[in-house]
Amino acid sequence: MATKAFSVPFADVTNSVSFPFAPKPPTASPRHCVFSLTCSAGKGERPWKTSDARLVLQDGSIWNAKSFGASGTQVGEVVFNTSLTGYQEILTDPSYAGQFVLMTNPHIGNTGVNFDDEESRRCFLSGLVIRSLSISTSNWRCVKALGDYLVERNIMGIYDVDTRAITRRLRQDGSLIGVLSTDNSKTEQELLQISQSWNIVGIDLISGVSCMSPLEWIDKTEDEWEFHPNKDPAGETFHVVAYDFGIKHNILRRLASYRCKITVVPSTWPASETLKIKPDGVIILSNGPGDPSAIPYAVETVKNILGKVPVFGICMGHQLLGQALGGKTFKMKFGHHGGNHPVRNLRTGHVEISAQNHNYAVDPATLPKGVEVTHINLNDGSCAGLAFPSQRVLSLQYHPEASPGPHDSDYAFREFVQLMMQDRKKANKSLKLAAAQASDA
Numbered sequence: 001m002a003t004k005a006f007s008v009p010f011a012d013v014t015n016s017v018s019f020p021f022a023p024k025p026p027t028a029s030p031r032h033c034v035f036s037l038t039c040s041a042g043k044g045e046r047p048w049k050t051s052d053a054r055l056v057l058q059d060g061s062i063w064n065a066k067s068f069g070a071s072g073t074q075v076g077e078v079v080f081n082t083s084l085t086g087y088q089e090i091l092t093d094p095s096y097a098g099q100f101v102l103m104t105n106p107h108i109g110n111t112g113v114n115f116d117d118e119e120s121r122r123c124f125l126s127g128l129v130i131r132s133l134s135i136s137t138s139n140w141r142c143v144k145a146l147g148d149y150l151v152e153r154n155i156m157g158i159y160d161v162d163t164r165a166i167t168r169r170l171r172q173d174g175s176l177i178g179v180l181s182t183d184n185s186k187t188e189q190e191l192l193q194i195s196q197s198w199n200i201v202g203i204d205l206i207s208g209v210s211c212m213s214p215l216e217w218i219d220k221t222e223d224e225w226e227f228h229p230n231k232d233p234a235g236e237t238f239h240v241v242a243y244d245f246g247i248k249h250n251i252l253r254r255l256a257s258y259r260c261k262i263t264v265v266p267s268t269w270p271a272s273e274t275l276k277i278k279p280d281g282v283i284i285l286s287n288g289p290g291d292p293s294a295i296p297y298a299v300e301t302v303k304n305i306l307g308k309v310p311v312f313g314i315c316m317g318h319q320l321l322g323q324a325l326g327g328k329t330f331k332m333k334f335g336h337h338g339g340n341h342p343v344r345n346l347r348t349g350h351v352e353i354s355a356q357n358h359n360y361a362v363d364p365a366t367l368p369k370g371v372e373v374t375h376i377n378l379n380d381g382s383c384a385g386l387a388f389p390s391q392r393v394l395s396l397q398y399h400p401e402a403s404p405g406p407h408d409s410d411y412a413f414r415e416f417v418q419l420m421m422q423d424r425k426k427a428n429k430s431l432k433l434a435a436a437q438a439s440d441a
């Protein structure tokens with residue numbers, strides 16, 4: 001079949017367009033996106049793409065779609081994300097390993113991808129499911145079209161699928177496993193069988209996304225994007241150890257912006273080694289993919305750290321903390337994935353609009369006395385934050401680092417820094433007291 005590449009025949013798309021309102025104009029030529037379509041030319045063949053992929057869900061439903069990105073066959077849990085923007089951050093969030101992300105916003109791809117919006121070193125998700133793939137990209141930071149990016153990263157994508165109908169099914173029946181395939185040789189029965197024999201529950205997915213050896217992190221939020229400039233740049237700095245369960249880079253950037261020096265360590269790093277580093281008493285437990293009850297070794301690590309230094313947990317880190325404190329996690333019906341979840345901070349009474357991405361939650365009824373539920377999700381009343389003041393522990397089920405999403409919860413990093421500050425003050429006071437007692441003796 002002969003194929004021919006041609007440029008979209010409207011001049012505005014192929015020419016670089018300057019935007020007078022853009023904060024920075026396009027610079028070098030790789031930043032100018034030229035979108036081209038490939039269409040088949042031949043006898044009786046339609047000059048547009050027809051369905052060439054199938055998504056088969058474990059409930060037996062079959063969804064014909066058009067593929068973009070990589071081809072092949074992939075299995076994963078289908079989750080829907082209600083964010084309107086931020087698909088590149090979502091694609092590079094390691095917490096989506098083992099999952100297909102279905103975007104409920106029907107129009108995806110219009111801003112292409114850029115160098116700056118990466119949340120990790122690669123894409124770990126199983127694939128992307130969208131309604132409509134934008135035929136052009138238009139953004140001053142764009143370096144590539146979404147489809148080309150997915151091909152390079154070997155990630156499957158499908159479009160022209162009824163994302164509203166799938167979302168309603170997930171909301172009604174709960175999360176479903178699906179198989180996405182561009183392989184015509186596989187029968188529907190075979191694909192259904194794969195989806196029904198795979199399960200995301202009980203699998204350790206964090207070992208596949210964590211770093212292999214410790215590393216130092218120094219990048220902070222770039223000045224151009226800083227929404228909460230540090231008023232005291234010469235102030236105290238704190239050494240934080242960050243467990244990498246699939247950590248998003250923006251957690252590290254926000255910590256660095258709050259003057260933290262960060263050592264990132266692998267998920268299996270022993271607590272004893274962490275305490276040997278003598279961090280400023282601080283360990284941060286990151287987000288990460290899969291079932292929090294399937295990684296008992298990480299819960300053990302947290303148990304060995306609790307009470308010795310202040311601890312801050314985010315998402316998977318929050319779920320591990322909940323278990324280390326004696327609580328239990330459970331799988332939610334279809335989870336929370338989006339940039340508009342209202343959460344109430346029970347300590348202040350304020351409502352925050354938050355970025356969320358999780359399928360599991362901590363059951364507060366299983367937590368021991370002394371553990372305080374500090375935040376609740378206002379959509380379903382689930383536990384969205386915990387504190388255990390006697391052990392200097394804070395945690396959030398959602399994403400204070402946003403990326404993508406609103407910045408309402410950024411104060412959580414400041415609260416964590418304040419915990420470290422208090423710890424340091426206390427330690428200095430006891431040192432002074434000990435020195436005074438020694439000189440008196």
Ligand SMILES: NC(=O)CC[C@H](N)C(=O)O
Binds near residue numbers: 287288317359
């Ligand atoms: N973003 C995360 O850390 C997700 C945590 C966990 N994998 C869940 O789905 O609940």
